[in-house]
Amino acid sequence: MSDGFDEAALKARLTAARDGRAVNGLLTAVRAGRVDAVPGLLKELDPGDRKKALAELKALRTEVRGWSWSRWNEQVPIQKALRVAGAGCHTGAAAAAAWIAGRDLADWSRSTSGKVLEVLADRDPAWLGDVAQRLAERPAVAESDYALVRELVTRSGCAVPTTDGYVLGWTTAKDGQRLVEDLRTDPQTPLLVPRILDMIETPARLTWSVSPGTRGHWPTALARLTTEGVLDRASLVDGCVARLLRGGRLRDLRFPLALLQLLDPTPEERRGRMADWIGMAADAPSPVAAYAQEVLAGLAAGGELSTPELAEMSAQVLFRTEKKLVRAQLTLLTKQLRGDPGAAAALLPVVAEAFGHEDTGVQERALKLVGRYLATVDEQVLEELAGAAAVLSPMHRQAAEELFGASEFAEDLPYDETLPPVPEPRRVAGPAATVAELVADLVTVSKGRVEASPEAFERVLDGLVRHAHLHREELTAAVTEAFADAWWAGGQVHGRDPFAQGTYGVDVVTAALMGQVRASRVQAARVRGHAPSACVHKALDAVVDARLWEVAALVSTDRLPFLLAAPTWHTGAIEPSVLVERLRAYRDAGVDPAPVDFAQALLRLRKGDPSAPGAAAEAAALGTRAGERLAQWLTEQAALAPGxxxxxxxxxxxxxxxxxxxxxxxxxxxxxxxxxxxxxxxxxxxxxxxxxxxxxxxxxxxxxxxxxxxxxxxxxxxxxxxxxxxxxxxxxxxxxxxxxxxxxxxxxxxxxxxxxxxxxxxxxxxxxxxxxxxxxxxxxxxxxxxxxxxxxxxxxxxxxxxxxxxxxxxxxxxxxxxxxxxxxxxxxxxxxxxxxxxxxxxxxxxxxxxxxxxxxxxxxxxxxxxxxxxxxxxxxxxxxxxxxxxxxxxxxxxxxxxxxxxxxxxxxxxxxxx
Structure with a gap:
């Protein structure tokens, strides 16, 4: 054109401006937390605009994640909008799934699930299936946002996920009042019900205390569906038996047990699982063992349980502590021996397992049963039974002697009370000899925090003071390197002082050594008074905290050579003579004790130690105020509290x-x-x-x-x-x-x-x-x-x-x-x-x-x-x-x-x- 007007360039600029306004409009809506507006705004963006918007969304997500709890009401709506917008802007299935499943974007109210589906409506089914499978592999998302994952599965036509999280979400979504109808019409039921029996923990909905036969009772519903052909009965029987054999908490076994009882295995199914029933009777929790025992008793009554199998089962059951199971087993053995006295040689030694049961009534029943069939066994079995009778309660001793002969029992020895050896006091290890050893101990104690042993805790505190006194620069450098990625490193956590709420164990000392605890914070904590509290445990924690704050102040200097309160015995106690020597070293070095350290040392003194009287005199002779206080403390006999x-x-x-x-x-x-x-x-x-x-x-x-x-x-x-x-x-x-x-x-x-x-x-x-x-x-x-x-x-x-x-x-x-x-x-x-x-x-x-x-x-x-x-x-x-x-x-x-x-x-x- 003669005037030099470039129409194409103008159109490009207008398009860019329009696209820029569209991206800004999306970001503005997200910042305002207007989640309902996000799907419509996304439709105006092409792939390039969505890529630009995604970069901004990521930056906003990082910003919002660092907000404090005081901005909770503002934070939640923005995170919901971020979840929807980010899902629509991602083009990769893995990235989209990771964004939707982000813990900081979790939507426990599930109010964003429909919006996420809306912004993904135009995606390829294979892509949707990939996202669904990835979300199903994340337990928290698969369970809490089950409806979203299921809808993605339905739209994509992909394979039904069978992860634990998805199964948990599936069971939770079922309506208890329409349970049978929901399960019957759900195409996923045949796939997911067997998966329940493979899970280590049974879904909570299936463990609820619902009466059998009611609408919400899962075992009743599943048993009914097997009769209708919706579920394969044989596979469920196999799954229930396998789950019961794996064992676990009774809470997790009630469902497969109830289902198996309702499925009522046929005689052929019972005979084919003989080893399984015996295993359950031996090791399963009582209700499961009782059911297996009942099944085996039925097989025995029908002649299906051989004598060796009965002996194997009985040896396991009679060793159990549950009286009901043991008595039932003795009843079963009585019936078997009554019908087949010739089995006495194989079964009576097993009956003798009950001689050692804690219940004397069980012992009595077992002894009577042995006595009834004793005449049918040979000398070898008789000798074995007589040996087993030695563990019977003394109240049955005369009956056993009459049965087996007094000569079978040794003369009673005089009673000798057996008590454990008296624990010997154990000296604790000294402080770390080198900086490297100390830092290794410090890492262990810091990571363990509460789990760290008191001995290790005390050893580290004393070691920090000693090496801060002798090798301060080397110690600081080693600690800085070892704790460069500590949670408190940098002195700020989400914009706040990391030690504003407490010491977090030895971490406050480590941070103080690295110069990352404000001096004003340490000073304020040291001088803060502790009012009497109705909870002595809070006061005890305050004592430990006071020691930590004081050590945090000490490692910032090289004033003290060591701690007075470092215990000498594993109980935390200190020998009086040792504390006297420590105070003498302080006097010679011209230093005064740290107040909290000295107070704790006094409370740890072993007043009953043989060295206490002499130590009191030596302490008084030190010529220091600390020595006088130690001498006075050792002469005071009263405990702190009468009880x-x-x-x-x-x-x-x-x-x-x-x-x-x-x-x-x-x-x-x-x-x-x-x-x-x-x-x-x-x-x-x-x-x-x-x-x-x-x-x-x-x-x-x-x-x-x-x-x-x-x-x-x-x-x-x-x-x-x-x-x-x-x-x-x-x-x-x-x-x-x-x-x-x-x-x-x-x-x-x-x-x-x-x-x-x-x-x-x-x-x-x-x-x-x-x-x-x-x-x-x-x-x-x-x-x-x-x-x-x-x-x-x-x-x-x-x-x-x-x-x-x-x-x-x-x-x-x-x-x-x-x-x-x-x-x-x-x-x-x-x-x-x-x-x-x-x-x-x-x-x-x-x-x-x-x-x-x-x-x-x-x-x-x-x-x-x-x-x-x-x-x-x-x-x-x-x-x-x-x-x-x-x-x-x-x-x-x-x-x-x-x-x-x-x-x-x-x-x-x-x-x-x-």
């Missing part, structure tokens, strides 16, 4: 009060602690009022609490009581971690320690009760156990219904089984009278009486238990009456033997049918 008591179970205004909220601690007033110790310790100097100390939260420094007061077991026991009570009230697991310190530390043992042990013996979980039993036995071996105190504490806890008797019985049985029958009886003897005198029978009393009787029979005790005669003289054959009579006979036999005239008829031996 703890607990409130009555019933409160007139509030009703039942949980055990964890009932403990009351009154600290003894110690003016020296209140006036001279740093703020973090002053609460230990006593308070004017009593204060309950409930524990309702997790504390990061919990493993280090015993090291605060390793020489004062009564006070430590009081601090541990609320933790232990949580194992009784709420069934928390792993609450007895502090009992090892009570067993192995120094200091006197009184009512509070025995109360803590009583509570621990009543914890819900077996592993916690085992720790309590270990503690009981170690205290007994050290001569620190007072059975009367422990029995009285148990009597109160059991009598008021706080602690269940069956748990105490289990703990006592465990202790006795180690060979400590005398110790177990000494604890049970003061417990029983209160329970025997109860107006209503105490549930579980029969188990306690059984354990007590077993202890007396083996230990040979004598005496009278108030209330025992009244219970033993009752009519009936309940467990309580039977075991009360057994205990009375054992006590009378013991009394007769002590008098030199034992009545052999007093044991009332079991009558054997021959």
């Amino acid at each position: 703890a008591r607990f409130l009555a179970r019933e409160d007139g205004t509030q009703g039942r009060v949980a055990l964890v909220d009932r403990f009351v601690l009154k600290l003894r007033e110690r003016r020296g602690v209140r006036d001279e110790f740093p703020p973090a310790f002053r609460w230990l100097g006593g308070a004017e009022t009593e204060a309950a100390h409930p524990c309702h939260r997790w504390f990061p420094h919990r493993p280090h609490w015993p090291g605060v007061l390793p020489d004062d077991r009564e006070t430590l026991a009081a601090f541990l009581l609320p933790v232990l009570a949580a194992g009784v009230d709420w069934g928390e697991r792993g609450v007895t971690w502090g009992l090892t310190a009570l067993a192995e530390s120094d200091g006197p043992v009184g009512e509070t320690t025995h109360l803590a042990l009583a509570v621990a013996l009543g914890c819900r979980h077996t592993e916690d009760r085992l720790t309590a039993v270990d503690t009981l036995l170690v205290l007994a071996a050290r001569g620190d156990l007072d059975p009367g105190l422990l029995g009285a504490a148990l009597a109160r806890l059991v009598g008021e219904g706080t602690v269940k008797p069956n748990r105490i019985a289990d703990a006592a049985r465990t202790a006795a089984a180690t060979g400590a029958y005398g110790t177990a009886w000494a604890v049970l003897a003061p417990l029983l009278p209160a329970l025997l005198a109860a107006e209503k029978p105490v549930r579980g009393l029969g188990e306690l009486l059984a354990v007590a009787a077993d202890c007396v029979e083996r230990f040979g005790a004598a005496g009278e238990i108030p209330g025992l005669d009244a219970v033993a003289d009752r009519r009936g054959s309940s467990q309580i009456v039977v075991q009360a009579g057994r205990l009375r006979r054992a006590l009378r036999t013991g009394a007769d033997e002590l008098a030199g005239g034992a009545d052999q008829d007093a044991t009332q031996p079991v009558e054997i049918d021959q």
Whole structure:
């Protein structure tokens, strides 16, 4: 054109401007969180525009991800819009799936799923299938956004995913009221139901407590669909059996068990799985084992179970502890022997497995069964049975002697109580000798944090102070290199001070060494007072934090050569003579102790150490204020706290009060602690009022609490009581971690320690009760156990219904089984009278009486238990009456033997049918 007008260039500029406005419009909508507008705005963008927009979206996502929680209401709508916009702008299936599945973009309300599908509507089916499969492989997305993944599968026509996440989402989406109809019409049902039986954890929807036959009961629905031909019955039977054989938590096995029972395997299916049923009966949880036992009993009744197979099964079942299973197995063996007496040679040695069962009633049944068919076996089998009878309870000894002959049993040896060896104090390792060794230890402790052992924690603290004093530059360089990628490196986390909320263990010291903790933060933490708290655990954590803040300040200088509070023994204790030498080194170097470090060192002193009197004189002779304080501390004998008591179970205004909220601690007033110790310790100097100390939260420094007061077991026991009570009230697991310190530390043992042990013996979980039993036995071996105190504490806890008797019985049985029958009886003897005198029978009393009787029979005790005669003289054959009579006979036999005239008829031996 003559005027030089370029129409093509103008059109290009206009198009670019229009495209730029379109991209900006999308970004503006996303920044405003207008998710509904995103699909329409995306339609205006071509592939090039979407690529440009994607770069901006990524930058915005990074920005929003770093926002603090204070901008939550602004952040969530933007992230929803980002999820939809990014899904529409990505061209690669892998990138699109990763964007949709981003954890920071997760949409728990699922409000964006429809929008995501809308922006992907024009994509190729193969591409959609690829995205669907990738999303299905991400457990959280496949479950929470199941509807989105399923719709992508449907639109693409790809294979149905069978990942755990997708199956979980599928089961959750099913309507319980229309379960059968939904499953029948869903084409994915035949593919996904067998997959459920392959999963390690059964989907939660299938474990709900729904009654069989109701609409929401999955096993009933699936069994019905097998009759309709929707599901293959044979494959489901195979899947159920395989799942039950793999074992696991009972929660995960209830579904396949219920389904298998409803499918009701045919006789052919039962015969073809003989080894499977035997395996379940041997090792599966009780309900599964009972079902397998029932199946095998049916096969035996029909002559389908051979004698070797029955013997194999019985040897496994009779070894189990469940009385119901063992009794049922003895009944099955009785029926088999009645029909085939010739099988006695193969089956009676198996029956003898029950001679060692903890239930004397089971022992009696097994002994009767052996006696009935003993005449049909040869001498070799007879000798084997007589050998097995040696483990019978003493109450059955006379019956066994009459059956096998007295010559088969060795003379009874004098009873010898077996207790564990007394733990020897173990010296802790010294500080790291080199910077490299210290940094290696520091990395381990920092990564472990709470899991790091107190010994390793103390070793690292002392090592940091020592090497900061001697090799500061080398240490700083090594630590900077090792922790360059630490979470707190850089001094800011999401724009905030990383240590504003606490020390995070030894991390604060490491960061301070690298110069990444503000000096004002350290100073403020060091001088901050700690008001008395109703929760002593918070105060104990504050003590550990105070030490960490002080060390964080020390490593910034080279003032101190080492820490005074570094323990010399594994319990956290320090020998008085060692602390005197440390103070002498301080005096010679012209340095004063750090306040928190010195206070902790005083609390760790072993006052009962043989060196204490001489150390007090040497400390006074140092001529320093620290030496005078040490001398004074060593001459003060009073513990910090007299102990703890607990409130009555019933409160007139509030009703039942949980055990964890009932403990009351009154600290003894110690003016020296209140006036001279740093703020973090002053609460230990006593308070004017009593204060309950409930524990309702997790504390990061919990493993280090015993090291605060390793020489004062009564006070430590009081601090541990609320933790232990949580194992009784709420069934928390792993609450007895502090009992090892009570067993192995120094200091006197009184009512509070025995109360803590009583509570621990009543914890819900077996592993916690085992720790309590270990503690009981170690205290007994050290001569620190007072059975009367422990029995009285148990009597109160059991009598008021706080602690269940069956748990105490289990703990006592465990202790006795180690060979400590005398110790177990000494604890049970003061417990029983209160329970025997109860107006209503105490549930579980029969188990306690059984354990007590077993202890007396083996230990040979004598005496009278108030209330025992009244219970033993009752009519009936309940467990309580039977075991009360057994205990009375054992006590009378013991009394007769002590008098030199034992009545052999007093044991009332079991009558054997021959």
